[in-house]
Amino acid sequence: MVDDAIxxxxxxxxxxxxxxxxxxxxxxxxxxxxxxxWLHRAYIPSIRIGKRRMVNLVQLIEDLKGQESDE
Structure with missing residues (x-):
């Protein structure tokens, strides 16, 4: 299911x-x-751009792909 979404x-x-x-x-x-x-506990990857905290979707997808292949 996660793989299909990714x-x-x-x-x-x-x-x-x-x-x-x-x-x-x-x-x-x-x-x-x-x-x-999640961001405060570093459960999802993020990056600060200026004053904004952004979720790093590229890294999040890579992390999800890695987790699914480990299972």
Whole structure:
């Protein structure tokens, strides 16, 4: 299931390599406080650009691919 989602996202040419964390929370339909906690605990990869904390989607997808191959 995760592999199908990763493949689908990766095929799209218009998906962003990074996304502002609040937009990411809305995109995956998770409460903002949950994503904020994930970032604070480094459960998901992020990068700071200026004053903004962005979710690194490229790294997140690579991490998910690695986790699925380990199972």
């Amino acid at each position: 493949t689908e996202i990766s095929k799209k040419e218009d998906w962003p390599p990074v996304m502002e964390w609040r937009a990411f929370a809305d995109w995956i339909r998770v409460d903002h406080s949950i994503v904020h906690m």
